[in-house]
Amino acid sequence: MTPSSTSAIIETDLRPDNLIVIKMAHIKKSFGGNKVLEDINLLLNKGENLVILGKSGTGKSVLIKCIAGLDVPDSGQLDILGKDISKLNEKELTGIHKKIGFLFQSGALYDSMTVRENLEFPLKRQQDSISKEKLESMVKEALLDVGLIETIDLSPSELSGGMRKRLGLARTLILRPEIMLYDEPTTGLDPITSKEISNLILTVQKKYNTSSIIITHDINCTRLTADRIIVIKDGICAAEGTYSDLKNSEDEWIKSFFE
Numbered sequence: 001m002t003p004s005s006t007s008a009i010i011e012t013d014l015r016p017d018n019l020i021v022i023k024m025a026h027i028k029k030s031f032g033g034n035k036v037l038e039d040i041n042l043l044l045n046k047g048e049n050l051v052i053l054g055k056s057g058t059g060k061s062v063l064i065k066c067i068a069g070l071d072v073p074d075s076g077q078l079d080i081l082g083k084d085i086s087k088l089n090e091k092e093l094t095g096i097h098k099k100i101g102f103l104f105q106s107g108a109l110y111d112s113m114t115v116r117e118n119l120e121f122p123l124k125r126q127q128d129s130i131s132k133e134k135l136e137s138m139v140k141e142a143l144l145d146v147g148l149i150e151t152i153d154l155s156p157s158e159l160s161g162g163m164r165k166r167l168g169l170a171r172t173l174i175l176r177p178e179i180m181l182y183d184e185p186t187t188g189l190d191p192i193t194s195k196e197i198s199n200l201i202l203t204v205q206k207k208y209n210t211s212s213i214i215i216t217h218d219i220n221c222t223r224l225t226a227d228r229i230i231v232i233k234d235g236i237c238a239a240e241g242t243y244s245d246l247k248n249s250e251d252e253w254i255k256s257f258f259e
C-alpha cells in the first residue's frame with residue numbers, strides 16, 4: 001500500500017461502524033487567527049494503536065484534546081464510540097468522556113498523596129460506593145500491570161521519571177478506558193525506559209483490547225507500537241500507512257521522520 005492522503009481514508013478504510021471507535025470528519029480548530037487544524041479526517045479502529053506524527057506545533061495535542069473534550073472543534077464531525085458528540089447532552093457526553101483515558105506528558109500526579117492514594121482517588125470519584133476490598137484489589141492490579149507494586153506507600157516525588165510515567169498510566173488504566181490517548185508517553189526518558197513504556201502500551205492494548213492514539217516524536221516507540229501511522233502537516237492528515245509504508249515512502253519529508 002502506498003501512503004495516501006487521508007481525505008481518502010474515510011472512503012478506503014470503511015469498516016462496520018461498531019469496529020470504528022473514533023471518526024473525525026473535516027475537523028477544524030483555530031485559536032484567534034492561528035488555524036491549527038484545517039481539515040482533519042481520521043478513523044480509529046477497535047483494538048488499534050494509531051500513532052500520530054508531526055512537527056512540533058502542528059496541533060497533535062489539540063487533536064487529542066478535542067477527542068478528550070478538553071478542547072472543542074470549531075466545525076466538523078466527531079463520532080466517539082458510535083455517537084456524534086455534537087448531538088449529546090452533558091450527561092451523555094460525560095459518559096463518553098469517562099470511557100477515554102488520557103496519559104498527559106506530566107503524568108498529572110498528586111505529590112501530596114501516596115502512590116496508593118493517587119490510584120484510589122480517580123476510582124472513588126468514579127464509583128461512590130466502591131468497597132474497600134474492591135478498591136484494594138483494583139489498586140494492586142493496576143500497580144502490578146505497570147510493575148510498581150513495591151512503590152505503593154511511596155510518594156510520587158520519590159519515583160524516577162519512567163516510574164512516574166508508569167504510575168500515570170496505572171492511574172488512567174484503573175478506570176478501564178475503552179480508548180487511550182497518549183501524549184508523548186516516552187518524551188524525556190532514556191532509550192531503555194522508553195522501550196519499557198512502549199511495551200506497556202502494547203500490554204495494555206492486548207490485555208484490555210483498548211483502542212489508542214499515541215502522539216510521539218520517538219521513532220522507536222512508533223515502530224514498536226503502531227498498527228498504523230498518520231502524519232499531520234499544515235492542519236491536515238498528510239500521509240497514512242504502516243511503519244514500513246511510510247519509512248519506505250518516496251516523499252523525502254515523510255521519510256525524514258524515520259531517520
Ligand SMILES: Nc1ncnc2c1ncn2[C@@H]1O[C@H](COP(=O)(O)OP(=O)(O)OP(=O)(O)O)[C@@H](O)[C@H]1O
Pocket residue numbers: 031034036054055056057058059060061062063
Ligand atoms: N489553548 C490554546 N490557546 C491558544 N493557542 C493554542 C492553545 N492550545 C494550542 N494552541 C496553539 O495550537 C498550536 C498547536 O499546538 P499543539 O500543542 O497541539 O502542538 P503539538 O503538535 O502538540 O506540538 P508538540 O509536538 O510541540 O507537542 C500551537 O501553535 C499552539 O500555540
Ligand SMILES: [Mg+2]
Pocket residue numbers: 060061062183
Ligand atoms: Mg503536543
